Amino acid sequence: xxxxxxxxxxxxxxxxxxxxxxxxxxxxxxxxxxxxxxxxxxxxxxxxxxxxxxxxxxxxxxxxxxxxxxxxxxxxxxxxxxxxxxxxxxxxxxxxxxxxxxxxxxxxxxxxxxxxxxxxxxxxxxxxxxxxxxxxxxxxxxxxxxxxxxxxxxxxxxxxxxxxxxxxxxxxxxxxxxxxxxxxxxxxxxxxxxxxxxxxxxxxxxxxxxxxxxxxxxxxxxxxxxxxxxxxxxxxxxxxxxxxxxxxxxxxxxxxxxxxxxxxxxxxxxxxxxxxxxxxxxxxxxxxxxxxxxxxxxxxxxxxxxxxxxxxxxxxxxxxxxxxxxxxxxxxxxxxxxxxxxxxxxxxxxxxxxx
Amino acid sequence: xxxxxxxxxxxxxxxxxxxxxxxxxxxxxxxxxxxxxxxxxxxxxxxxxxxxxxxxxxxxxxxxxxxxxxxxxxxxxxxxxxxxxxxxxxxxxxxxxxxxxxxxxxxxxxxxxxxxxxxxxxxxxxxxxxxxxxxxxxxxxxxxxxxxxxxxxxxxxxxxxxxxxxxxxxxxxxxxxxxxxxxxxxxxxxxxxxxxxxxxxxxxxxxxxxxxxxxxxxxxxxxxxxxxxxxxxxxxxxxxxxxxxxxxxxxxxxxxxxxxxxxxxxxxxxxxxxxxx
Numbered sequence: 001x002x003x004x005x006x007x008x009x010x011x012x013x014x015x016x017x018x019x020x021x022x023x024x025x026x027x028x029x030x031x032x033x034x035x036x037x038x039x040x041x042x043x044x045x046x047x048x049x050x051x052x053x054x055x056x057x058x059x060x061x062x063x064x065x066x067x068x069x070x071x072x073x074x075x076x077x078x079x080x081x082x083x084x085x086x087x088x089x090x091x092x093x094x095x096x097x098x099x100x101x102x103x104x105x106x107x108x109x110x111x112x113x114x115x116x117x118x119x120x121x122x123x124x125x126x127x128x129x130x131x132x133x134x135x136x137x138x139x140x141x142x143x144x145x146x147x148x149x150x151x152x153x154x155x156x157x158x159x160x161x162x163x164x165x166x167x168x169x170x171x172x173x174x175x176x177x178x179x180x181x182x183x184x185x186x187x188x189x190x191x192x193x194x195x196x197x198x199x200x201x202x203x204x205x206x207x208x209x210x211x212x213x214x215x216x217x218x219x220x221x222x223x224x225x226x227x228x229x230x231x232x233x234x235x236x237x238x239x240x241x242x243x244x245x246x247x248x249x250x251x252x253x254x255x256x257x258x259x260x261x262x263x264x265x266x267x268x269x270x271x272x273x274x275x276x277x278x279x280x281x282x283x284x285x286x287x288x289x290x291x292x293x294x295x296x297x298x299x300x301x302x303x304x305x306x307x308x309x310x311x312x313x314x315x316x317x318x319x320x321x322x323x324x325x326x327x328x329x330x331x332x333x334x335x336x337x338x339x340x341x342x343x344x345x346x347x348x349x350x351x352x353x354x355x
Numbered sequence: 356x357x358x359x360x361x362x363x364x365x366x367x368x369x370x371x372x373x374x375x376x377x378x379x380x381x382x383x384x385x386x387x388x389x390x391x392x393x394x395x396x397x398x399x400x401x402x403x404x405x406x407x408x409x410x411x412x413x414x415x416x417x418x419x420x421x422x423x424x425x426x427x428x429x430x431x432x433x434x435x436x437x438x439x440x441x442x443x444x445x446x447x448x449x450x451x452x453x454x455x456x457x458x459x460x461x462x463x464x465x466x467x468x469x470x471x472x473x474x475x476x477x478x479x480x481x482x483x484x485x486x487x488x489x490x491x492x493x494x495x496x497x498x499x500x501x502x503x504x505x506x507x508x509x510x511x512x513x514x515x516x517x518x519x520x521x522x523x524x525x526x527x528x529x530x531x532x533x534x535x536x537x538x539x540x541x542x543x544x545x546x547x548x549x550x551x552x553x554x555x556x557x558x559x560x561x562x563x564x565x566x567x568x569x570x571x572x573x574x575x576x577x578x579x580x581x582x583x584x585x586x587x588x589x590x591x592x593x594x595x596x597x598x599x600x601x602x603x604x605x606x607x608x609x610x611x612x613x614x615x616x617x618x619x620x621x622x623x624x625x626x627x628x629x630x631x632x
Contacts (some may be wrong), residue, residue: 049532069535076536082529086551096537099547149536 393555442519520558
């Protein structure tokens with residue numbers, strides 16, 4: 001288990017502020033955040049490469065805050081892998097074993113084990129210069145894993161790879177992590193990557209951990225506007241809670257429209273933000289008006305955009321809405337939407353962010 | 356004409372504009388190399404066999420050659436001893452006065468050579484600290500062979516330190532960081548990762564230092580003089596010979612100096628792999 005308590009570090013104008021996380025054994029944890037949010041600094045603090053100003057770091061309930069990097073038993077794969085260009089692939093992987101003065105027999109057996117696990121035996125005699133991005137990634141992973149660390153820290157491990165290789169490597173990372181039962185922290189700014197591996201995730205922004213939880217929680221119940229935006233929620237509105245009832249509450253969006261929202265604990269008059277995920281927005285032909293659905297209103301189509309996996313619609317009405325629909329729905333809307341479109345926002349699709 | 360240079364293989368020259376661009380670059384390479392070769396050839400054609408025989412048989416010139424070689428190599432070794440830790444410290448650590456230290460390291464490069472000799476002479480003969488080093492400790496430098504090394508070190512070490520600092524700058528710090536997480540101590544990560552990666556730059560600095568030390572003349576004349584069989588090095592021998600009118604012998608010694616430098620730099624480059632100055 002990895003636990004950090006109130007981790008603080010100031011570097012120039014950047015400050016990591018009271019970062020607290022708890023990652024259980026064997027969990028694949030993804031730390032998300034935009035570039036410059038402090039993800040790498042956070043990992044370097046865990047490794048012991050940056051000395052923290054205050055706070056504590058525990059690995060399996062052992063306080064490692066003041067231990068040297070080599071005493072923490074952490075495997076670290078930095079961004080761009082930092083392979084040693086003056087050594088062969090084999091010497092790169094065995095580097096840690098020689099640094100820790102393992103016996104030659106143990107070095108050989110561990111090398112065999114790791115090369116079989118990652119399928120990199122054929123790369124052993126090669127130099128680093130001629131390797132592809134995917135090969136470098138696997139060598140860096142092998143170099144970290146050969147020491148059998150308790151924790152694996154991956155700093156943007158697949159960001160330099162093409163889409164297909166990225167998915168392939170992510171699959172491999174997850175397989176190896178499950179096989180070895182390794183507690184893993186994977187830093188990324190890519191949501192797709194996170195969805196392909198994460199058991200749990202956190203979002204870091206300007207040195208502050210904004211929210212920790214499952215990806216579904218981050219997606220459907222963001223704590224802050226930043227988290228909602230980072231999770232690609234395109235419909236965020238400022239407003240006020242005007243009444244709370246037993247079944248539902250009413251919120252007034254700045255601009256006038258009132259929306260029913262799921263019942264809220266905060267009192268009427270509270271300033272709120274509403275987040276509605278584009279894929280939760282129902283777009284219907286106007287002639288198919290659904291009386292059972294809440295928050296339904298007419299909209300005009302501004303434009304459609306094909307995003308590959310889905311169609312993105314920008315809709316203009318009492319509320320400007322962005323919706324993501326499947327290609328099948330798009331075809332239906334095109335053929336049946338000659339009289340215009342309606343938008344419906346079901347109660348459970350509207351998430352209230354407290355100000 | 357098809358260009359077959361290494362760097363043009365991936366990016367071939369297409370069209371007359373590219374060719375003119377390459378031709379301009381080559382013109383300057385050609386002009387400089389031709390200029391230097393012409394000067395050397397002039398020297399070769401000027402000297403006669405008698406001068407060559409004198410140079411090869413003179414006991415004093417052999418002694419000066421030996422002095423030049425050992426002092427310049429000793430200077431280079433001492434400079435490397437200073438340059439590696441200094442280059443690393445200036446590259447990696449932030450400390451008060453770093454900018455000042457960095458500037459002072461470069462200062463001897465812009466020192467007029469005579470000033471360096473004069474300053475050393477004044478320090479060792481006119482200051483109490485200098486006299487204490489010479490008289491009480493017994494480390495005599497003025498007009499002594501040891502002084503040659505000190506003088507060369509003062510003037511030439513900056514090249515090595517600067518080059519070493521640049522070499523460490525170019526080594527990604529993350530290589531060392533990874534080595535630390537893999538079980539290395541700070542010393543071991545320096546020795547096993549940082550130093551090998553900075554090797555070429557450090558060797559290049561060593562070559563520059565050696566070349567500067569080997570051909571040094573001005574400050575040596577002031578600080579250690581040019582005593583036959585004692586503190587005479589090849590560069591001061593050239594001066595002495597031409598000042599008494601033996602121009603052929605002076606040029607023959609100069610050619611000897613040039614060929615030894617050429618030979619040494621080639622050997623060091625070959626040993627150092629792809630070292631670039």
